[in-house]
Amino acid sequence: MAEWLTTWTLWHWLVLGFVLLIVEIMVPGVFLLWWGLAALGTALVQFLIPAFSLTELAIFYALLACILSVGWWKYQHGKDHRDQVKTALNQRDHAMLGKRGSVQEIASNGIGRGVFGDTTWRIQGECLRANDLIEVKAVSGITLIVQKVTE
Template sequence: MEWLSTWDVWHWLMLGFGLLIAEIIVPGIFLLWWGLSALVVAGLMALFPALSFSTLSFIFAILAIFLSLIWWKYQRNRDYLDDQKTALNQRDHAMIGAKGIVEEVSANGIGRGRFGDTTWRIKGERLQIGDTIQVQSVQGITLNVKNVL
């Protein structure tokens, strides 16, 4: 059982490469950071062979958690920005800037407009049937439009 507490450089290398291979098999960008941490610890052990197993294990744990949190924060910000730019499954937001024709209008400025082969609920000022309109913004299921001259 003594071999469990006396790791050499190659033990850390095997752990690091094992985790990297596991990341390839089970993708998720989580084991990558733990594997890289093990490789860094192997490098530290090669440079400073007097470091104890407990010190190296502590460095490994702190580094793995730190790298995982840094990646999580980076990816979370990137996902948020991607969600802001995408129009995937948000056809109403993809309609901004689209031009159409007013088909129906009521007294309060709400009506229906045709955009391609689809009609949408629209809201705008001084709309008349047959006017060409352009989508300015989206509020729920209503397209806010303005007349295009």
């Protein structure tokens, strides 16, 4: 490849990379970041190995952009999933697992209200009577599945 063509395409990869990074700053979304870094990586490869053709560099750029984008997505998706499992934010019912309270009222079908701290919840359990000490074992929709605590 002619030296002027190598220099010309090197500058274009650099400009493309920086333009994508600048657009990422103005329109955040953490997606153009990976395309911009892929363009800068392609410029680096072309600088180190100037024998690559424009077609080979374009293929390298596309592969690198896909690898970086998918890699980030997998990392972030896994992190979001771990954070969602760890935190009880917006899942107050799941935060109730293991909590103890007392039966406020109970019907013959085992469904009633339980008192946990300063609030009441719909509960379901077997062989329960008013004022029994209970512990939350599971959650089913808006109902806490409880079990009588025997001490």
